[in-house]
Amino acid sequence: MRLACIAVLPIVVHSAVLALDREPLKKFRLQAIVLADDDGSRAAAAAGFQIQRWVDYANEAWRLARFRFEFDPRRIVTLRHTRLNRMMGEEDGDWPEVRGIGDRIAARFPGRIVVFFRHGPGEEPTGRGFSWTDYNFIVMPGFEHSRVCGRQNIALLAHELGHYFGLVHTFDREFRTVQEAMRHYEAAGHELRTGAGNRLSDTPSTPHIQELQCTADQFVELGGELYLIPRWNLMSYYYHADPKRDLRQLSPQQSAWARRVAHLRQKGGGPLPSNRTAGQAIAFESLEIERQSGVWTEVQTMSHRGPENWTRGRHLFCRAAPKGSLTLLFPVKEGGRYRMAVYGTLAPDYGRTRFSVEGRVVGELDGWAPLITPSGRVGLKTVRLQAGTHRFRIDVLGKNAESNGYHFGLDCLEVSKL
Ligand SMILES: [Zn+2]
Structure with a gap:
């Protein structure tokens, strides 16, 4: 018999506390929006003092990760909106549209984490909450309706904040x-x-x-x-x-990832980076490959989470060996200075890559992330190019210590004349 998980010892948590102690506190204000149907019926049962209890627990749970959530019960907004009041997430047929409505409302509260409290689609109120990184809000049930182990689920908001900051469940089965x-x-x-x-x-x-x-x-x-x-x-x-021993927290690596996602969210003003903004960029899968060494390419459909976050819902997956390289050819119609950028993919088994144009290094990307997510726009150095065909080369430099591989994923290449 072997112990499968020896890494989880109190000493690990302890040393992480010391390491994170020097990190600045990340402060977030929560904006509660309590929903009801258009006619005012089926209002979500979440009062200010109840939400405050959820927030208090979240602050304990996230303390070691150096996050602090502030909530003012006097600022609760009530909103009549049947469609939002029914939302359950990806299982809803109209989820992309409902998500868009939620994002537009959340945009009215810049700099705050918007938390919708809703009744659910059925006659009985739902007890479930959810959130993820490709939209800009958290969805919660009424306070007493969220139950686990025969008691009110006081950890639910803290858990959904984890999803909001890019954390997946510890298990996959x-x-x-x-x-x-x-x-x-x-x-x-x-x-x-x-x-x-x-x-x-x-x-x-x-x-x-x-x-x-x-x-x-x-x-x-x-x-x-x-x-x-x-x-x-x-x-x-x-x-x-x-219940007295039920304080649930984050591991050092979970804390580090949540802080990185929090940084990305703050920088981008909302959801995690998306490749949706790529506009007129050229899809990597349409470019001719001139040379490849230790790299095998394959067009992959990003069907799992949010395919709309990649252009055309797919990318060029590049299975790569250490020191692998790939050279692609891209066309330029007229000579001049060009602004360039790559839109790629981050994943648990991706490595660090370097980009060059005609032999000149223009940028780098660490492709590691604990979840598969678009990189968003990775700006490269400006280059001067003549009309004709040019070489774009990707070299595998190595990998982040957390990564399980050297692969990389390419969505599209922006080449725009200045
Ligand atoms: Zn969950």
Whole structure:
């Protein structure tokens, strides 16, 4: 029997506290919007003092990550809007449109994190919340309707803030019972057994097992290995049986990623970078490849999360070996100075790349991220080009210590005359 998750020791958290102690506090104001239907019925049941309790818990949960959330109950906005009051996220047929409405309303509160409290689509109020990085708000249920382990779910807002700041769940697999999980893990090979979880090395990749959600168990044995149950982790679905011991927090790597996403959100004024803004840029998959060494290309459809965040919903995936390189040819109609930029993809197994035009280095990109996400616009140096065909070369420089590979993803290339 092996211990699968030895990385999670109190000492890790302790040293991270010391490291993050020097980081500046990230302060955010929350803007609560309490929804009802157009006729005022089915109002979400979230009062100021209840929202304040959710915020207080979030401040405890995010304290080590050096985040602080401020909330003023006197500034709660109430809004009659049936479509928003019904929203459940990606399962809604009209989600892209509803998300757009939510984003437009959120834009009226610049610099604040907008949290919608809604009733849900059914007669009975929903207990679920959700959020993600490609829109600009958090969605929550009524306070008493969010229940877990037979009690009110006080950690829900803190958890959804995690998604808002780009954190995925600690697990990538769910089972109803230990039996079911055991059968799966015994049948699977070692690699499949350990699983990827959230791809951060300091959180356990333990699957979620519903039967254990509210118990006091600390380990579960699956396929001959012991898995630590991350009840302490805000992005797991495990809770402690004893509500007094149920303070859930973030690991050092989760904290670091959330801070990076927070920075990107603040810089971009909202959602994580998107390649939607690429405009007239040339799709990499349409460019002719002149040379490739240690790089294998393939057009990939970004069908999982938010394909609209990539141009035409796809990119050129480049499987790469260390020191691989790829040279593409791009056309220039008339001579002059050109502003250039790359729109790419970030992912858990992407490396660091360097870009050059006709042998001159114009920029670099660290492609690592714990989730697959568009890079947004990566500005390159301005170049002088003559009319004709030119070489755009990508070299793999290495990889971030967290990354599992050297690959890279290219969406499109901006070449605009100055
Ligand atoms: Zn979640």
